[in-house]
Amino acid sequence: xxxxxxxxxxxxxxxxxxxxxxxxxxxxxxxxxxxxxxxxxxxxxxxxxxxxxxxxxxxxxxxxxxxxxxx
Numbered sequence: 001x002x003x004x005x006x007x008x009x010x011x012x013x014x015x016x017x018x019x020x021x022x023x024x025x026x027x028x029x030x031x032x033x034x035x036x037x038x039x040x041x042x043x044x045x046x047x048x049x050x051x052x053x054x055x056x057x058x059x060x061x062x063x064x065x066x067x068x069x070x071x
Contacts, residue, residue, distance in 0.1 A: 002055045005062060006045040006070040013046050019061050025054045045070060
């Protein structure tokens with residue numbers, strides 16, 4: 001799996017997930033539990049992961065929709 005993007009904003013992650021699912025690209029959010037433990041103050045970013053073979057298509061989807069990759 002490759003990291004596609006990272007963000008402390010859960011709405012960005014939800015939007016990116018919806019876009020990727022709409023294109024039949026599987027994605028997985030990492031560090032969700034850590035961001036919940038921090039109390040929602042936005043210190044620890046969540047990471048969106050995609051399969052290696054889907055990375056180029058996923059990158060095109062998020063960048064075409066104006067989502068910052070956060071790296």
